[in-house]
Amino acid sequence: MPWNVREHAGRHYAVVFHYALHDDAWSVELSEAVPAPATGDTDAAATYLPGAAFLATLVPDEDPTAEPTMRVYSPEEHVVPYEITRWYEEQVADQVERCRETSGR
Template identity: 70%
Template sequence: MPWELREHAGRHYAVLFHYALPDDAWAVELSEAVPGAGMDYLPGAALLAALVPDEDPGLEPTVRVCGSEERVVPYEIMRWFMEQVADQVERCRVAFAEGGAEAAE
């Protein structure tokens, strides 16, 4: 599962990409990153999760808020996350137009 990291105002955030088989969709998750081994950061518990369907172009991507507690997501991080979601939507739509969900990876 690939992910991307970004630092903002001294905090680290991660966007994780994985296939959500039960939903037949790509999941793009935003989390506050947690320290890993050494100086690395790893994705933490999801704050937001976008589902991007890749088998039916008629289905809309959706975004859900994860967890029951109130969390703050900085504007720049939200923009970065939504850019990642938009890129995944585009990859899935191009792959579907070309005839297969496999190309969306």
């Protein structure tokens, strides 16, 4: 499950990519990133890990007629900076393009 982390105004956000088998789609999820637990290894590659997703976009990759959909998972209000929203949407757009290329659309 690959992810990207980005810092904005002192907060960290993560975008996670994974395949949602039950939806036949790639899920691209946005969350606030949380500090990685201390492992005692000073060369740890990940200093932040994805937290609980509050926004997910499902990108179908098998049905050429299905459109991407967004889901909001948030019992609490989340304020997402514009730059982080743009970064997330760019990553979603890249995933849509990859899926459309492989499905022949």
